[in-house]
Amino acid sequence: METQIKTTTDSWQLLERSIIYYGDRPVGTVAASDPSVEALNYDQCFVRDFVSSALVFLLNGRADIVRNFLIETLALQSSDKQMDYSHAGRGLMPASFKVMNEGSHHYLVADFGEHAIGRVTPVDSCLWWLIVLRAYVKATGDLDLAYQPDFQQGIVWILKLCLADRFDMYPTILVPDGAFMIDRRMGVDGHPLEIQALFYAALQSAREMLLPGYKRDIYLEVINQRLGALSYHLRQYYWLDLKRLNNIYRYRSEEFGTSAINKFNIYPDSIPEWVHDWMPEQGGYLVGNLSPARMDFRFFALGNLMAIMSSLVTAQEAQLIMSLIEQRWQDLVGHMPMKICYPAIADQEWKILTGCDPKNVPWSYHNGGNWPVLLWFLVGAAIKTGRMELAQRAMEIAERRLADDGWPEYYDGRYGRLVGKASRKYQTWTIAGFLLAKSMLENPEQADLISFREDPGTLDWLYKLQEF
Numbered sequence: 001m002e003t004q005i006k007t008t009t010d011s012w013q014l015l016e017r018s019i020i021y022y023g024d025r026p027v028g029t030v031a032a033s034d035p036s037v038e039a040l041n042y043d044q045c046f047v048r049d050f051v052s053s054a055l056v057f058l059l060n061g062r063a064d065i066v067r068n069f070l071i072e073t074l075a076l077q078s079s080d081k082q083m084d085y086s087h088a089g090r091g092l093m094p095a096s097f098k099v100m101n102e103g104s105h106h107y108l109v110a111d112f113g114e115h116a117i118g119r120v121t122p123v124d125s126c127l128w129w130l131i132v133l134r135a136y137v138k139a140t141g142d143l144d145l146a147y148q149p150d151f152q153q154g155i156v157w158i159l160k161l162c163l164a165d166r167f168d169m170y171p172t173i174l175v176p177d178g179a180f181m182i183d184r185r186m187g188v189d190g191h192p193l194e195i196q197a198l199f200y201a202a203l204q205s206a207r208e209m210l211l212p213g214y215k216r217d218i219y220l221e222v223i224n225q226r227l228g229a230l231s232y233h234l235r236q237y238y239w240l241d242l243k244r245l246n247n248i249y250r251y252r253s254e255e256f257g258t259s260a261i262n263k264f265n266i267y268p269d270s271i272p273e274w275v276h277d278w279m280p281e282q283g284g285y286l287v288g289n290l291s292p293a294r295m296d297f298r299f300f301a302l303g304n305l306m307a308i309m310s311s312l313v314t315a316q317e318a319q320l321i322m323s324l325i326e327q328r329w330q331d332l333v334g335h336m337p338m339k340i341c342y343p344a345i346a347d348q349e350w351k352i353l354t355g356c357d358p359k360n361v362p363w364s365y366h367n368g369g370n371w372p373v374l375l376w377f378l379v380g381a382a383i384k385t386g387r388m389e390l391a392q393r394a395m396e397i398a399e400r401r402l403a404d405d406g407w408p409e410y411y412d413g414r415y416g417r418l419v420g421k422a423s424r425k426y427q428t429w430t431i432a433g434f435l436l437a438k439s440m441l442e443n444p445e446q447a448d449l450i451s452f453r454e455d456p457g458t459l460d461w462l463y464k465l466q467e468f
């Protein structure tokens with residue numbers, strides 16, 4: 001008990017120390033404060049990393065930091081600088097930013113991917129920004145901030161960017177490789193689950209944040225249509241359980257026309273062998289990606305857990321995902337909650353998909369490493385589904401090691417027993433994620449900040465689509 005209290009106080013102090021100031025205003029948190037390695041860009045505030053800190057601050061009377069963060073990142077979104085460097089449309093939010101201090105002159109420098117290793121596009125940032133804005137409004141009741149003209153403009157720019165007409169047949173968003181938490185080449189280009197789950201939550205957030213009026217009515221119509229089409233598409237085509245696996249196993253291919261059952265022309269031979277035995281009798285999950293003749297069967301944790309919290313999946317599917325996690329606990333949670341994806345890719349596949357990335361060797365980093373930040377996503381999903389015993393179990397595992405190991409960024413190995421080879425210590429989202437998970441476990445209603453109820457409007461659309 002005493003160690004537990006000490007762990008919590010220590011982590012609070014560490015989180016406070018990670019706060020970045022812009023002049024005298026707190027605006028974010030650094031990604032990591034590991035004195036033993038070169039900072040690279042870990043001394044910056046990453047939008048996706050700040051989400052965990054934001055939720056902790058909102059729950060602990062520090063909404064001012066979140067408000068400042070939202071204001072400053074919004075100002076970066078519309079800066080001309082961005083337009084110089086990037087050819088992406090307005091609405092894109094930076095992956096990260098840092099404060100530059102030159103004497104008494106302070107300014108922010110943002111990275112939209114033009115400095116990042118591999119020049120990856122941070123598609124998730126604008127989606128997270130909307131989700132954080134909604135959480136801020138929920139926690140503080142300060143809808144006035146969202147209703148300010150610059151915020152309304154920012155929301156509309158994001159919507160325009162995400163809902164624009166493009167060369168694509170699906171309601172999902174098409175993105176380049178490494179466009180989210182997995183920000184390196186990992187064969188996650190196309191229509192990766194994580195982006196779709198964040199998109200679903202972001203659209204719901206935008207819907208709540210639009211100022212009532214004529215413009216809102218137009219956007220509501222478009223948003224509702226997209227939410228309906230998106231959940232239909234994901235539930236219908238990404239869902240995998242034993243029954244569906246059996247169907248795919250016996251699929252005929254080369255079907256043409258509207259009556260095709262195997263719509264994406266998935267060849268049964270492309271089913272990896274591990275899935276056969278790994279899929280439990282009772283359980284299921286959303287696959288990692290889908291496009292013509294390509295179904296990525298890997299289990300991606302953040303996408304599945306956000307699909308539960310955002311109600312992208314039905315209540316029944318949410319239970320089945322949690323049952324799968326329970327039955328495959330050793331593989332997915334093991335010695336540190338939890339694996340970013342399962343299983344790791346190896347050999348020739350690793351060479352082709354990662355481009356021989358030495359950081360993403362099997363069971364390390366993005367390629368099957370265990371990331372403690374995912375603890376709070378697991379706890380949030382467990383609360384939503386009433387599976388508190390799983391949240392408790394995961395918390396106990398994390399609590400045993402995190403502080404002693406120095407709050408690592410990730411763990412390596414088949415079951416996550418080793419601190420990651422190139423892992424940073426004192427990683428902020430590990431620290432904030434732990435505090436958030438602990439707090440939500442003690443006060444489950446706090447998970448409402450990041451959860452969405454199943455929406456009747458979306459259901460209407462589903463019924464309409466099913467009539468076709």
Ligand code: GLC
Binds near residue numbers: 031180182183
């Ligand atoms: C790594 C992670 C990325 C994270 C960043 C800062 O690049 O892959 O998701 O945002 O570190 O922590």
